[in-house]
Amino acid sequence: MTKQLILPIALMFSACAFAEGSPAPKNYIYVRKNAPAKTTQIDSVKNMEAKAGSDSIGIKPASNSNFSFAGVRDWCRKNGVADNLSVSFTLGSGGLGLEVSTPLTSRARLRTGVEWVPTFTIPMNFELSSFSGEGASNDVSHIQEMVKDLMGLDMDDKVTMDAKPNMLNYKLLVDVFPFRNNRHWYVSAGFYIGSPVIGRAKNNRSEMQTLVGVNIYNRAYRYFTSPEFDPYMVAIGNGTYLDPELAMEYRDKFERYGSVGIQIGNFKDGSPYMMEPTKDGKVTAKATTNNFRPYLGVGYNGAVDKKGKLELGFDAGVLFWGGVPNVITHDGVNMTKDLEDIRGKVGDYMSFMKALPVFPILNFKITYTIF
Numbered sequence: 001m002t003k004q005l006i007l008p009i010a011l012m013f014s015a016c017a018f019a020e021g022s023p024a025p026k027n028y029i030y031v032r033k034n035a036p037a038k039t040t041q042i043d044s045v046k047n048m049e050a051k052a053g054s055d056s057i058g059i060k061p062a063s064n065s066n067f068s069f070a071g072v073r074d075w076c077r078k079n080g081v082a083d084n085l086s087v088s089f090t091l092g093s094g095g096l097g098l099e100v101s102t103p104l105t106s107r108a109r110l111r112t113g114v115e116w117v118p119t120f121t122i123p124m125n126f127e128l129s130s131f132s133g134e135g136a137s138n139d140v141s142h143i144q145e146m147v148k149d150l151m152g153l154d155m156d157d158k159v160t161m162d163a164k165p166n167m168l169n170y171k172l173l174v175d176v177f178p179f180r181n182n183r184h185w186y187v188s189a190g191f192y193i194g195s196p197v198i199g200r201a202k203n204n205r206s207e208m209q210t211l212v213g214v215n216i217y218n219r220a221y222r223y224f225t226s227p228e229f230d231p232y233m234v235a236i237g238n239g240t241y242l243d244p245e246l247a248m249e250y251r252d253k254f255e256r257y258g259s260v261g262i263q264i265g266n267f268k269d270g271s272p273y274m275m276e277p278t279k280d281g282k283v284t285a286k287a288t289t290n291n292f293r294p295y296l297g298v299g300y301n302g303a304v305d306k307k308g309k310l311e312l313g314f315d316a317g318v319l320f321w322g323g324v325p326n327v328i329t330h331d332g333v334n335m336t337k338d339l340e341d342i343r344g345k346v347g348d349y350m351s352f353m354k355a356l357p358v359f360p361i362l363n364f365k366i367t368y369t370i371f
Helices: 003-021 043-052 069-079 141-151 206-226 242-259 344-354
Strands: 086-092 094-107 109-114 121-134 135-137 158-165 168-176 185-194 197-203 235-237 259-265 272-275 282-286 293-302 310-319 326-329 359-369
Touching: 086 310, 094 135, 094 168, 094 206, 109 185, 121 242, 121 293, 121 344, 135 259, 135 272, 141 206, 141 242, 141 359, 158 206, 158 359, 206 242, 206 259, 293 359
Parallel strands: none
Antiparallel strands: 086 094, 086 359, 094 109, 109 168, 121 135, 121 158, 121 259, 158 197, 168 185, 185 293, 197 282, 259 272, 282 326, 293 310, 310 359
16 A cells, blocks of 8 residues: 555656756647737738727728818818808889899809889779760760669769789899909899789779779660661560660660770771770780890999998899880780870870880899808
8 A cells, every 4th residue: 555655656756856857848839828829911901900890999991082061162262152142132123122142253243032013003094985987085974874864873984094013023143243353343144034914904993883884885885786676676674675766766876976985095007996894894904025034234332331241232234025015905905016096194104115125224232241
């Protein structure tokens, strides 16, 4: 038993002595826990790609595009394009207006906005006239008496129409500054777009009784003066008929008095144009032009404060609305082209319009630069 214990103990001490003082065999390999492992070039690339995708390292892939909002803004400021915005209030022949503007280049500017002519009324009076085989007459007193006796209606001897403008335009203009060192004077070109109807006129409501009386009288006139008129068959209601002799008396009066209407003027062949109301007792007219209207003009702006943000100025030019406006009545007659010798104030208005194939623009404006 003792021999058996002594032998293992001796072997253990021998091993310890060998580990401390004896050299290790040549084929022995040491392994260190903290020694960095050798990596190849491929492994290094993979490690860099993994780190680039992690949140712990602030590396982002580079963009292939050079476009950015800041870059566009800096370019605009450097070249003077859309680097400021101005707002203007205008007042003049174009009406009331609001517009915005911004530079296109150092010597050009873009303007856009709207102009509106406020509604106002221009009263126009038309005298009633009668027309028979003997011609036209302004004396309608006998017709007024007849309408009163037959129908109980009071007819006036004139009709009032109210004319109102109808102008709302969108505009787009380009201003060019012709002088290199002068930003005050400019030349403008562009266009306006608006409704083709630039004005309307219709009878005043107080004239309804007169116009209804005109309609009823003219209907009776045509009935009694028609070739098919039969004095024995003039029905007056409830199965009764007008006395033939009285019917012939009315026929004689209608032939002498003639029809009644508003004599605006004469056709080019010399015959009078007698405007009659519509079936519902109305008389209307409208003025029309092209809805696309080129513009050409000049303008001036000058600062009135030290910072140059507040400016006063004007625009002067012409609006090409396609020639003389057409004034068309409810029955389709073009007063501009079909008639001549137009009476009264309406004739003065028509003469003025015919002398202006273009519309003059003179607007004063206040401008404020926002930034």
